[in-house]
Amino acid sequence: MPITISKRAQAIKPSPTMTVSAMAKKMTAEGYSIVNFGVGEPDFNTPEYIKQAAHQAIDDNFTRYTISAGILELRQAIAEKLKRDNDLEYTPDEIIVSPGGKAAIITILTAICDPGDEILIPAPYWVSYPSQVEMLDGKPIYLPTDETTNFKFTPAQLQSVLKSLAKPKALILNSPNNPSGAVYSKEELLAIGKVCLEHNLTVISDEIYEKLVYGEARHYSIAQVLPPMRDNTILINGVSKAYAMTGWRLGYAAGPREVIKKASAVQEHNASCVTSITQKAAVAALNHDDGSIERMRCEFQKRRDFLVSELQKIPLIKCPLPDGAFYAFPNVGRYYHKNKVGTNDSIRLCEYLLKEFHIALVPGVAFGCDECLRFSYANSMENLIEGIRRFKAGLESLG
Ligand SMILES: Cc1ncc(COP(=O)(O)O)c(C=O)c1O
Structure with a gap:
């Protein structure tokens, strides 16, 4: 007899972020160079x-x-x-x-x-x-x-x-x-x-x-x-x-x-x-404070300024300047209804961008906002530049 799973555990929904992040891991293991915007932690070392x-x-x-x-x-x-x-x-x-x-x-x-x-x-x-x-x-x-x-x-x-x-x-x-x-x-x-x-x-x-x-x-x-x-x-x-x-x-x-x-x-x-x-x-x-918190904060601010100004240049996207944390959360909903590949929600759009353009993003539906995607800028400037280039190309490809 298999062990029965409790009702409480059965009710826990798998995170909608998991499919995209599992796919990103698999593709990385297969040798693809993925720009990962999905990271929820600082990319710095502990001081x-x-x-x-x-x-x-x-x-x-x-x-x-x-x-x-x-x-x-x-x-x-x-x-x-x-x-x-x-x-x-x-x-x-x-x-x-x-x-x-x-x-x-x-x-x-x-x-x-x-x-x-x-x-x-x-x-x-x-x-x-x-x-x-x-x-x-x-x-x-x-x-x-x-x-x-x-x-x-x-x-x-x-x-x-x-x-x-x-x-x-x-x-x-x-x-x-x-x-x-x-x-x-x-x-x-x-x-x-x-x-x-x-x-x-x-x-x-x-x-x-x-x-x-x-x-x-x-x-x-x-x-x-x-x-x-x-x-x-x-x-x-x-x-x-x-x-x-x-x-x-x-x-x-x-x-x-x-x-x-x-x-x-x-x-x-x-x-x-x-x-x-x-x-x-x-x-x-x-x-104690050796100045590392402030150094990390300044670096995040530079990255935010770059990433958000690039996102704001993209037609049909709405992205307010975030005042804190290390995420940008653009509304991309207007791309759902005018494309030839059927990406009409945040999960499908993320899957498409990952498969075809090798960038990993988190679908907004995971956070209760299906019109949006989450970008983490806890990533090197070099990766941000390459990632945003791929993102723009991905949206343009939707036609
Ligand atoms: C809003 C928010 N609260 C709490 C946490 C929990 O952080 P930790 O358990 O790593 O201290 C996180 C981690 O991503 C978070 O984003």
Whole structure:
């Protein structure tokens, strides 16, 4: 008898990004030179001073389980970072360290979400939010946006959706946003926060791309601009994107003590704790600065400026300048209806561009926006130049 799969696992939808990325991997293995715009992580190495701290931790035999919420030294470093960068006061017992921002979010959702709870998710959204909510039997409620508002939802839209809901529990706010790069201003966060307070809505504020903002844009945290929101907010951040540490697996959540206490109890029974060595490396990352974050940010800004200006030159494409993260999210919908090869949705267009023009992109449908494609510019300038050349040729070929 085969082992039966649980209903919960059966309900998990395979990511629509997988077909295209599996195809890209296969073609690369077959010897094709693919320009990969699909990458969701910095292409830089982890800075030396952080790696040194990890070596030191191993040499010091700092290799045992730690307490579930994370070592005190690290939670203190996070508290200091939140004060320094975000003007927010948290004590170490209001902070939990998890194996990645992703794990921090599902741990927090497990602590606060009951079956049937409605979790508001602005679209486009990061792919894991809906699946995580569904795994906990919560109900994702989408707030659709498009390029006319730079992919930002409005407080009025939030008000009107809330009126129709039976069990609204939380809003997942992601600024800077993956995939759109949208960054909410101070004023926008203030207005959103007021609606959340009025409806007693919890905000899970995913700020993992905080350090990657460009030009005039500034990152603000919702509890920073509206202090009463502190009791309703769980802030998510981590070291993956800012410090080029995706493989180290460390994220964190800061929020009301009772929520963090329960989240730690949840984590005790799954991950136990984050790798001890990674925790020491993160202490170094947060407590020191050798200028590498700023160097990476400047490089990303150059690439963004190049990529987006090239995309904006293409007829029929609409692509607002993203203020943060390392993605561009052009609307290519007008190419769906006028082509001879039947590429009438984002998956088919991505498959076509990969097969015929050897560029890998992520279909917008994965993020809840089928009109768009996601470009990551976590790639060398040389690859961006070649990739955009192929992309233009691909669109022209549609006829
Ligand atoms: C918006 C967003 N949040 C959270 C994460 C999770 O990051 P990690 O688990 O690597 O810390 C990612 C990673 O791609 C992301 O894009």
